[in-house]
Amino acid sequence: MTTPTLDRKKDAPVVRTGDRLFRGSTLTAGILILVTLAAVAIFLVAESIPAFTEDPAKIKGSPSSFWAYVGPLVFGTIWVAFIALLIAVPLSIGVALFITHYAPRRLAQTLGYVVDLLAAVPSVVYGLWGISVLAPAVQPIYSWLTDNFGWLPFFAAPVSGTGRTVLTVGIVLAVMVLPIITALSREIFLQTPKLHEEAALALGATRWEMIRIAVLPFGRPGIVSASMLGLGRALGETMAVAMILSPGAFITWALTQSQNTNTIAANIALNFPESHGLDVSVLIATGLILFVITFGVNFIARAIVDRRKAFSGAN
């Protein structure tokens, strides 16, 4: 792109007004993005200051401090996202492997589109589906789990009669992050050097051994960062959680009871429309905490991806 011959000192390049204008406007747009991101942080901080300084007794539910209010929410957010990833990551790797290494070559791209369609469904529709289809369908399984594995703290009695529990939400979130993780893993698996795969097969490896010794080691950093991006999405997902979960304001590990720890995002969506004054500041403060958590997760994920890019450029 750069043409060194134009940069000679003796005949200074002509600077055209059009060039300067165009370059200026693109630069402005770029800087606008930096400003926006900074503005998100600054405005959230500015609006949430009262939540930290005012008397916590005035907060809805009068907790002993702001942190006592936000603690269970942070736990719930991470707990739900963790369950979602536990389900989604193995499944996504399986789906990505199927599309890249098992499905007939001609079908592969179409199947990729089909999985991407999962990402196109709005979250509010997943919420409706979770309540009216998934929750009734899994409730008998929860009853069975509670009856037979009730000694585990995760399946402690009493079982939820509606199936609207944290595990159901985890399944729905898993469905929502699956296309993200699959798409990225698929891309990484396709980048596996063909020669590595062929070498493995030529040495007599079965297909699974080829995947284990050539594809997976190559794709591991990619899988990690894809999972982190999925985690970021699961942490911030709002409507599906708000609609499906029947929330309580305490910490519980139980997966199948009707009282569950709420998440930050769902708590905001449920309470914000009716809140005013200090409660709004508190909700914005919890939003700020969510922002910091997801920012951190995405930051780490991107750092892994970037390090990997630098590494793979060497071959």
Place this chain on the structure above:
Amino acid sequence: MVATTGTSLPSTLTAGKLPKMVPLYVLLGALAVVTLVFVLMGAPNVAGILVVGVIVYGVALYVLSLAIEGSRKAKDRLVTILVVSAFLLALIPLISVAVTTAINGAARFDVPFFTESMRNVVGAGGGALHAITGTLLITLATAIISIPIGILTAIYLVEYGRGALARGITFLVDVMTGIPSIVAGLFAYALLSLFLGPGIRLGIGGAIALSVLMIPVVVRSTEEMLKLVPNELREASLALGVPKYLTIIKVVLPTSMAGIITGSMIAVARVIGETAPLLLIAGYTQSMNYDLFSGRMMTLPVFVYNQYAIQGVDSQAYTDRAWTGALALILIVMALNLIARLVAKIFSPKIAR
């Protein structure tokens, strides 16, 4: 290779291998046995039969293959079964969502739904015209804000940007992709309430929130498209003495236009289904509102949530409207995706891929 199984089969090319049709027979056998067991236990249940049947199939084929083909082949077959069932499992929610939405949404998928608002409607009747109008207006405003900023930023990153600033923008665009939608809504609220007082609800606030979510998507996709434009085209243009800005406007952009349009449409499709930020900043109402700058504005996703969450008497009517709203929303998103792919296919120059 033949000797690895250690069995004394006749030494032909197929020795130590399961015949091609055996997995199919094992699958059918497993399903038949499991169905029989379920029927005998008196609880025939299609989902249960399929799940248990596949597990039995996996175990049976593994044991059979272990006995005849050895442990390596057996493990390979087991993993194949796992991978295929992972894919089929992932399809179940997709099919289920599509089928339930189509069936439940059909009840109110009629003319009044698209020509009436919910003003003064209690119980049955009414429609989502106010919500559809709001969605169109807010999405249009979002597109007007996001697409120019997104495309210009992408041009800066690809054509001009060097050094720390460009690297910083690239990185932050990536991070911005991960902002939770509800935080974008809170940001728009915090921004507007600082200037216009607390408790503010405006349609344009929704557009601001959605722009925060949409800009990074547009930047990302446009960047990819601009990078696909061959450098030879730029160099040829510059060599003819064309200024750089004209090279970009007349050569680079037209070459990548199809891809940019596709990317922008997919970005629109992504934000059009967002609920949480609109719930916070655009609020909800039962009446028409054509003005982005005054008063609450209903949108289709919020309509779906609202009809479901706040039900009056005759709750079935509310549920039906929610499902029809969901169906309309899915159809809009699918249509946008489809048109975007068609644009990409029809208008993309042959060099693009």
